[in-house]
Amino acid sequence: MPQVLFAFDNVSFGYVPGQPVFNKLSFKIYSGETVALLGANGSGKSTLLKMMSGLIFPQQGIFKAYGQEINEQRMEDDAFSQKYHLKVGYIFQNSEVQLFTTRVWDEIAYGPLQMGFTTKVVKQRVEDVLEMLQLENLRDRSPHRLSGGEKKKVAIASVLVLNPEVLILDEPTSGLDPKTEKWLVELLLKLNLKGRTIIVSTHNLELAHVLTTRSLVLAESHELVCDGLTEEIVENHELLTAVNLIDEYSHIHGNIEHIHRYTHG
Amino acid sequence: MTAEENYLQLPEWMEKTGCQEQVNTSPGRRTNFLVKSIRRMKQNIADELMTESFANRQGILQQLDARLKFVIVVLLVLAVGFVRSIPILLGVWLFTIILMRIACIPVLTMQKRIWGVIPLITLLISIPAMLNIFIDGKPLIMIYESTQQSVLAGIDIPASLYISQQGLTAGLRLCLRIGISLSLGVLLVMTTPAARLFKSMQVMGIPALMVMILEMSYRYLVLLLTLSIEMFEARQLRTVGNLSLSAKREQVGSSIAALFAKSMEMTDEIYLAMRARGYTGQAVYITSETE
Secondary structure, eight states: OEEEEEEEEEEOSSBBBBSSEEEEEEEEEEOOOOEEOOOOOOOOHHHHHHTTTSSOOSSSEEEEEEEEEHHHHTBBBBBHHHHHHHHHEESSSSSGGOOOOHHHHHHHHHHHTTOOOOHHHHHHHHHHHHTTTOOGGGGTGGGGGSSSHHHOOOOOOOHHHOOSSSEEEEEETOOOOOOHHHHHHHHHHHHHTTTTTTEEEESOOHHHHHHEEEEEEEOSSSSEEEEHHHHHHTTTTHHHTTSSSEEEEEEEEEEEEEEEEEEEO | OOOHHTTTTHHHHHOOOOOOOOOOOSSSOOOOOOHHHHHHHHHHHHHHHHHHHHHTOOOOOHOOOOHHHHHHHHHHHHHHOOOOHHHHHHHHHEEEEEEEETTTTHHHHHHHHHHHTHHHHHHTTTTGGGGGGOEEEEEEOOOOOOSOEETTTTTTSSEEEEEEEHHHHHHHHHHHHHHHHHHHHHHHHSOHHHHHHHHHHGGGGHHHHHHHHHHHHHHHHHHHHHHHHHHHHHHHTTSSSSSHHHHHHHHHHHHHHHHHHHHHHHHHHHHHHHTTTTTTTTTOSOTTEEE
16 A cells, blocks of 8 residues: 655645635545646646745645644754655756756755765765756756756755655746657656656646646646646546647538647647 | 666665665754744745735725835835934834725734834844934933043043933934834835735836846846755755754855856856847836827
């Protein structure tokens, strides 16, 4: 029986009173799962991921991770927070925000150094990750001068170096070229095979299909409208249209009118 | 192994989940400066959203023309600067409270914010100026009294030192003027959408280019604030415990550098985006959508 990693019980959150980012969400995520959070822009996907990462906390309801309630007071405890961030890795949609040092090597070493790994382990891990992601030739480069795909790789490396059990990725393929996108999917699938739980937010249905087995669909009304198998959800055009993940447009060839589905992502 | 064989080959320590190495936890609870900074920045964003939502409500003040409101507020602020009568100043303050109520703005919350910081600090720092050595008058609060005047290190020490009634009145007047001016500014900002507020500045003869720069600064200030929050969050995820002062300095320094580099890159891109849409250095504007 897989372990319950995250449990949401009627959780609501909003930055401004009266304007919820999501409302009364209840669901569980189990260890070893690959889960996609699907929803149009502004449906609350990123905020939900930040809550799972222990960056923001419910205003109503209870959010539990590894069986323990996560709230601001608990995350202020250093030992707990350290354990949590070692287990749960978060990769931001905008890689720029994750990269703040002046060298790629330092960027990757930053996390393990902060977490208190010994210098020997830090060096070993950084070298291993650089080799695995084939970033050795970028080690002395400034992260700000890299291409979008390279920045994404460095951002992923800076989290993978901590070897988290759960990998949370916000819109991981946005702005990536097809080759880097394929690379990322292969990497995530491989990590999942080795027992990592993968949670991604996306409105790219193809990515959700190839990467995840389960999907949670958030509507523009900030509510969870579906929780099921990804392969079934991506075929449910009525649902996807209702949550604004696909659209239809028509055009005419001679006397025949065609209707095409337009997918985001 | 060749690079091809190494492709996505997980290192040994990544084959298993969990942390195999010993890590040094710093004990105690965290009152991390990163957490505090993030909280403060998020509050600013929430305030900005709140202001915009009030400005878009259907109140009487919200319906008024932005240019008219701007002119009235500027004239009222000037008038308040000249008025000396405390009762009149109190009357104007009451008037701003009534206007806030009419505009559906939470009066109590706003009053706390307006009077809680700047006017209060002004009152405190103006206390020395209320003393009889600066503004002489009827004694109100006696601090020191002696039978004769003395000289200390060549400085004449007065026989008595007190807060005079006239001094206190002057301090109160200054505090009221600042608080009322702030109230008027808050009223203007909270009942006018930012875009219209900036456009309305042109009625006062502020050049279009200056208005455009102000408008862009406001827009990108919010964007940079959002970017800063995410930068600090990314750092928070990889930081544990209370950092030493030098580590904090290092972190703040590198954050400033990274943000500066990003804003410089953004500046170039914004300029190119403007050029791509025909900008030649002259800001062309219409002051009203109906013109």
